[in-house]
Each structure stands twice: as C-alpha cells, then as structure tokens.
Amino acid sequence: MKNLFKLIAFLGTLLRGDRFAVWRIIVVVITGIGSGVSVAMLISVINALLSGQDPRRAFLWRDFAILLFARITLRYCSQHLIVRLGQRAFLQLRFWLCQRVLYLPLRRLEELGSPKILAGLTSDVGQVSQALAMLPNVIGNFTVVLGLAIYLGWLSPLLLVGTLAIVAIGYVTFRSISRRALGKYARGRELYDRLFKHFRALTDGAKELKMHGGRRSAFMTEMQSVAHSHQNEARGADLVLAGLSSWIELLFYLAVALAVFAGPLLGLISHPVLIAYTVTILMLGAPLDFLVNWTQPFNQAVVGINKIQDLFSSVSVAVDETDGTPILDQSKSFKDLELAGVSHRYRGESELESFLLGPIDLRLKSGELVFIIGGNGCGKTTLAKILAGLYEPEVGEIRLDGATITDANRDSYRQNISALFSDFFLFESLFGLRADGTSAEAEEYLRRLALSEKVRINNGDFSTIELSQGQRKRLALFIAYLEDRHIYILDEWAADQDPQFKKVFYRSMLPGLRARGKTIIVISHDDAYYGVADRIIKLNAGKVEYDGNHEGYMSLAEASDPVSDLAFEVAGKPHI
Numbered sequence: 160m161k162n163l164f165k166l167i168a169f170l171g172t173l174l175r176g177d178r179f180a181v182w183r184i185i186v187v188v189i190t191g192i193g194s195g196v197s198v199a200m201l202i203s204v205i206n207a208l209l210s211g212q213d214p215r216r217a218f219l220w221r222d223f224a225i226l227l228f229a230r231i232t233l234r235y236c237s238q239h240l241i242v243r244l245g246q247r248a249f250l251q252l253r254f255w256l257c258q259r260v261l262y263l264p265l266r267r268l269e270e271l272g273s274p275k276i277l278a279g280l281t282s283d284v285g286q287v288s289q290a291l292a293m294l295p296n297v298i299g300n301f302t303v304v305l306g307l308a309i310y311l312g313w314l315s316p317l318l319l320v321g322t323l324a325i326v327a328i329g330y331v332t333f334r335s336i337s338r339r340a341l342g343k344y345a346r347g348r349e350l351y352d353r354l355f356k357h358f359r360a361l362t363d364g365a366k367e368l369k370m371h372g373g374r375r376s377a378f379m380t381e382m383q384s385v386a387h388s389h390q391n392e393a394r395g396a397d398l399v400l401a402g403l404s405s406w407i408e409l410l411f412y413l414a415v416a417l418a419v420f421a422g423p424l425l426g427l428i429s430h431p432v433l434i435a436y437t438v439t440i441l442m443l444g445a446p447l448d449f450l451v452n453w454t455q456p457f458n459q460a461v462v463g464i465n466k467i468q469d470l471f472s473s474v475s476v477a478v479d480e481t482d483g484t485p486i487l488d489q490s491k492s493f494k495d496l497e498l499a500g501v502s503h504r505y506r507g508e509s510e511l512e513s514f515l516l517g518p519i520d521l522r523l524k525s526g527e528l529v530f531i532i533g534g535n536g537c538g539k540t541t542l543a544k545i546l547a548g549l550y551e552p553e554v555g556e557i558r559l560d561g562a563t564i565t566d567a568n569r570d571s572y573r574q575n576i577s578a579l580f581s582d583f584f585l586f587e588s589l590f591g592l593r594a595d596g597t598s599a600e601a602e603e604y605l606r607r608l609a610l611s612e613k614v615r616i617n618n619g620d621f622s623t624i625e626l627s628q629g630q631r632k633r634l635a636l637f638i639a640y641l642e643d644r645h646i647y648i649l650d651e652w653a654a655d656q657d658p659q660f661k662k663v664f665y666r667s668m669l670p671g672l673r674a675r676g677k678t679i680i681v682i683s684h685d686d687a688y689y690g691v692a693d694r695i696i697k698l699n700a701g702k703v704e705y706d707g708n709h710e711g712y713m714s715l716a717e718a719s720d721p722v723s724d725l726a727f728e729v730a731g732k733p734h735i
Contacts, residue, residue: 166290166457169464183244190237191295195302197230202442203310206435237295245291249284256280256470265549274356279470282351283463290453290460297453300446307443314436322414322440329410333451336403340396341458347392348462354389357382396458404451411447415440492645492676493560493575496523498545500555505541516541516701518555523680525645528673530689531682533698539682540580542698543648546680548573577639578648585631589619592641604640607668608633609660629655636668647672650682665691 167184204223260268260276308326312319361368361382368375419437502517516538523529523546531539544550545557548569557564557572564572605611610633615622626634632655639647653661665688672679673693681692689695695712697705705715 165464166287166294166460169287183240187237187240187244187295188298190233190240191298192302194230194233194237194295194299195304196306197226197233198299198303198446199306199310201226201230202307202439206438234295234299237299238292241295242292245288249288252284252467253280264551265544266551272356274359275352275470278352278355279467283348283466283470286456286459286463287467290456293453293456296449297457300449303446304443304450307439311436311439314432314439321417325410325414325417329407332406333403333454336399336406337454337458340399340403340454341461343392343396343399344458344462345465347389347396348466350385350389350392353385354382357385400451400454400458403454404448407447407451411440411444492525493678494525495560496546496646496678497521497558498552498555499558501545501552501557502554503541503545503550503552505538514538514541514701516545517552519703521696521703521706523678525678526673526676528669528679528691528693529681530692530695531680531698532684532686532689532695533704537698538701539698540650543578543580543650543680543682546646547576547578547648549578575644576646576648577642577644578650579632579635579639579652580648580650581654583632583635585624585635587621587624589616589621589638589641592619592638601637601641604637607663608637610634610637627655629657629660632656633660644677646678646680648680651684652681653683653685661685661688 167188201223204219204226208219208223256276256279263271308319308322311322357378360378364378368378415437419433498519498521500518500520502515502519505514505516514536519542531542533539541550545552548557548564551569559572559575562568601616602611605614610630613623613626613630614634621634624631624634632652636649636652653664656664665685669679669681669691683689689712690709692709695705695707695709696703697712705712
C-alpha cells in the first residue's frame, strides 16, 4: 500500500504545474472505488437472485441493470482520466529530462553517460507509465475484494474469521516474497544500464569488432555475461512472483474448502448461505488474481521511479544559461576574446587520476587565424571546449569585449561560435537554419567541399549522411559555414582528409574564412601548414609553452632537442 501511494504521489509530482491535477487524481480514485463497489453489489444481487427467497425479486433485475451500467461507466471514466493524466505527465517528464540534459554542463553530462539517460527516458518512464495505466483497475479490484469481504462477514461472521486467517497468512507471505522480487528487479535494472552500454558499443564499435577477432570474442563474452546476469535476475523475479501467484491460488481454494466442507460439518451454515458464500468466494478469484499479477509491473514501476528520481538528482545541477540578453550583437563582430588566469582540472576514471590545464592567459583578436598545437594529452581539446563555452573554468574568467562570461550569459556567448570536435554528431536536417540548399551560397559551399554530387538538400533535410568520415566532416563544415558565426573552432578537422583536400582546406578555405572577418581556432598536427596561421599557440602539459608567429615558432623548434620532442609525442597522454 505504501508503494501504491508512492506511485500516486509520483504522478502528482509530475503534474505539479496543473492546478486541477490533484482533483483529477481524486476523481480517478473515487471512480475506481465506485467501480469496485458496483461489482460487490452486483454479486450480492446475483446471490439474491440465486436464492429465490428475496421479496424484492421483481426489482432485482432493475438493480442489476443499474449496477452494471454504473460499473461500466465508472470504470471507463476512471481509465479515461488516468490515461489522459498519465500520458500528459510522462510526456512532460520526457521533455523536462531532455531540457535538463541540454542545460546540464557538458562535463557533468560526460560523467553521467548517455546509457543512463537513455535508459531513464525509455525503459524507466515506460515501466512507470504501464503500471500507472493499470491504476484504476487496481483501485477497482481492491475495492471489490474489500466489498466482498464485508459481504462475506454479513453472510457468516464465523466463516469470515476463518477466511481472514487464511488471508493473513497470504498477506504475510505476499509481503515477504514480493520484497524479494523487488530486490531482484532492482539488481536487474542496474544490469540493464550495463547491457544498454554494451548495445551502444556494439553499434558504435562495429568496425573495430570486425577487425579484431580476439576483441570481438572478448566483447561478446562480456556482453553475454551481463545479459545472462540480467536475465537471471529478471527470470528469478518472475519465477518468485509465479510461485507467489500459485501460493495465493492455493490459499484461495482453501477458503472455498472451508466453506464447502467445514461449514456443513459444523452445521452452523444454512444451505442458501453456503451457496451465496461459495459464489462470493469464487467471484473473488479474478480480482485477487489481478492484484497478484499486478505485482510484477508494479515492482518494476517502483524500481523505475527510484531510477528516475536518481536521474532527477543527477541533472538537478542543470542551470539556465541565458538571461535573454545577447552578449554580442550578431550583426557585429567582437574585438577580443580573453582568458584571464583560466584553469580547469580534467578528472580521469579514478579520483587519483587528473590533468590540470592552466593557468592560462590569452587574448584572441577578431579576424585572427590561430593554430593550437602540442603533443597528445597536452590539453588542446580541453582548451578548445573552454573557448567554446562548453567547459566552465574552475578558476579564472572568460571575457568577450570585457564582458565576463557567467552562467547567465554562457548560452548567448556560445551562439557566436561554431565548433567541430573530433567526436562531432551530424544531424540529418538543417535544424535552426533557413537555408534549404537551393540558394547559390549553399550550392557553392557544397561544390567547394566536393559534396555536390553526393548530397542534396530537400526542405532542409539531407538526402543522405551515409558518407565516409572525411565527407561527413566536410558536411559538418558546410553546416558551420551556413551558421555564419563570428568564431570557428576546428579540432583536428583535416585529420581524415586526403592530401589534396587537406591542401585546399589550409591554403584556401581557412584564409577565405579569415577574409570574411572570422576568427578561426584550429587544432592541428599538420606542421607543414603552420605557416598559414597568423599565430601559433603551443601547449605542453597543460601550460602555454609558446605564443607567437610562425617564424618565432620555427626558431624555437630548431633550438629545441628534436629527440625529446619526439619522445613527448610518442609518450603523450590520451587525447583530451
């Protein structure tokens, strides 16, 4: 009963913004109770008709018709209301979670992991919604059981005492066994998160698994182990509940036997009462069976509610990063972008494993073409994400034309930047862009990126995104062109391009963006093209080792020990 109230309270929480929600839930409960009472009264009418001794027999058919109509009407009303309330509540829940995810700081989102979020949005919400849809029937059947128990007491208090003794045994065993099943469902749900992660790795890492038989075998072994563990917990819970259902059925027929055999032997029950009692007990079978079978989706719903509430707490740190005031007029370029004493610690898998970027002091001017270089693991991508407003500095400030970037204006700041990272995602539509591919500008961009023969745009949708990685990067750059932002951040964009197109990128496309007044920040290892940059910033172990023009960098490189530089490149940390 406690968990039943928890389910109803959870629905009320989801509908908190609806001032009539509480009243609607009350109506659902009342109509559910009314539906159950109607069934209990129908059974009493049926017993009166069977006995043939009721003086009001001529009116019993009328009572039967009225109660049947009330049962059908109240049941439909209750289910209709709960379906409308539940669907609206869970639609709002999904939208709320999606919105929170978008407002969640990127670092926190990376720590949380997409499998946990996706499982919450799909499995958990679905299970709670399924249990909630059955709520009117639960209330109605519980009322039927309660009403018939009262009717049994009216027929024979003595037999009711015996029946209640059997019910008490059933209740104690029900509580104990259902608690055990709930524990198995909870463990199974934890395993589902791990299984979901393996499913995602299966699709995202299909190429790598095909190329390495040992890795493929080990991966499948691990996935099968997790799947079997999940199956064992789910199957164990289902079998426990199946055993519980059989046990309850056994107790139910013991109650029937009590009436049929013990009653006549004791000589305390008349034959008409015995018939009425037996019919009533048999009519209890269906609602009792429903309540027992509802335990499975109900337990899953309780686990789902707990997981959703955990997800709530995980995304509660989400902040609205806009106060509605643009930090910069989109029609005007900025003068300078400054990092003042910025530091950010990148935490690894364990608490002892971390990497500190900074403190860094930089001032980037409008219209500059800047290359950020350095060995793997020196902090280039982390610095780029800070510049893009995706990571918040733990120490120091970012300033755009002197205005400090805070939680209130960080989203507005990001609207001035187009960023393409190595793990970019390519949407199938030009969401948020009005260009439809038919304009001369869009056609020219596609031609320059050698995509005009591969991709068409119809009503804002790409004809295909099933392209090579290099072509996908070019398509992503095409979208960035259409965005027409003040700042472009390109993280190892040319790494997947062929030599000819790489030359076009460095010698033509980057200078072309700079000629349009754009500020371009390029993370690159292509030292043959470093001369294109107006400025080179070299990072080493999270610190700025060099900040100047290409000539100065070449002088520094000639003066340094090439062997130590090579060792740094080979023994560098993972790409962060």
